[in-house]
Structures are given as C-alpha cells and as structure tokens.
Amino acid sequence: MRHGKKFNHLSRQKSHRRAMLANMGTSLIMHKRINTTVAKAKALRVYIEPLLTKGKNDTTASRRMVFSYLQDKHAVSELFREVAPKIADRPGGYTRIIKTGFRKGDGAEMAMIELVDFNELYNPNDSGKKTRRSRRGGSKSAAAATTAKNEEE
Numbered sequence: 001m002r003h004g005k006k007f008n009h010l011s012r013q014k015s016h017r018r019a020m021l022a023n024m025g026t027s028l029i030m031h032k033r034i035n036t037t038v039a040k041a042k043a044l045r046v047y048i049e050p051l052l053t054k055g056k057n058d059t060t061a062s063r064r065m066v067f068s069y070l071q072d073k074h075a076v077s078e079l080f081r082e083v084a085p086k087i088a089d090r091p092g093g094y095t096r097i098i099k100t101g102f103r104k105g106d107g108a109e110m111a112m113i114e115l116v117d118f119n120e121l122y123n124p125n126d127s128g129k130k131t132r133r134s135r136r137g138g139s140k141s142a143a144a145a146t147t148a149k150n151e152e153e
Helices: 014-031 038-055 060-070 073-086 140-152
Strands: 033-037 095-102 109-115
Touching: 014 033, 014 038, 014 060, 014 073, 014 109, 033 038, 038 060, 038 073, 038 095, 038 109, 060 073
Parallel strands: none
Antiparallel strands: 033 109, 095 109
16 A cells, blocks of 8 residues: 555666656756656656755755755856846746647657746746736726716616
8 A cells, every 4th residue: 555655666777767857957057948757847846846846045055955955066057146036036936847648659648848937928028017906896986986876876
C-alpha cells in the first residue's frame, strides 16, 4: 500500500531521478520553457518552485543551497540575476503546466512547463499593474436610479 507516499518516483532510482530533475530545472531556468511529459512536469514543479522561492533572497547561503540542487553555476546566476527580480512580488505559483497532446511514438501525454512571468503572450505589457476585479452586481448609477425612482413614488 502507498499510504503517505506523495511524490512520483518516475520509475527511476533516487540518484537518476535527482539528476534528471536537476537537469530539467536547469533547462527550465535557462530557457524559461521546456516540453516534457505531464508526469515529469508535475514532478519538476514540486522540485523547482522551492528553489525559485529561495532565489528571491539573494544571499550566499541561498545561492549555495540552490547550487546544491542544480549543480550548474550558470543556471544559479541566471536564477538570481534575471528570474528572481521578475518573480519578487509573486507569492508562489511560479510555473505553469500546459498540456499539449500525446507523443506519437508511445502515446505519452505531453506538456509544456514554463515560468509564468516570462510568457509575453499572457502578459505582454505587464508593468506591475494588477487587474481590478469587481463583483457582478450592476453599476452604482443603476442602483442610484432605482433608489431615486422609489423615492418619487
């Protein structure tokens, strides 16, 4: 029984899985978007998001911690120089997984995993503005007109 077993082993030994996720994390940081299977993308999201959170705090200790996971100094410098300033105000959810269909050879479900703040299609003129959300209740002028109408009667 698998009680309490939360992460996907991806049919690999621990050392192979760790090396694969480190390589995929490095590629994601360097290229901002990679194509892989859905299972690997979900495993990578669990692996990389804590590293992105550590990247927000630029200290020697956090750099060493991230390097111990990624084992690539170019990816670590890219994370702390370019990625971290863009995700500084985001409280989590740094990656997006988009399913892209099935692989032709074996029918595996494929997905694209990307860093959210680096997709220019979803936020082309993102200047730090948040969208304003309102509830659906009608405008204030309509409410004022109905109260004025009730007062006349």
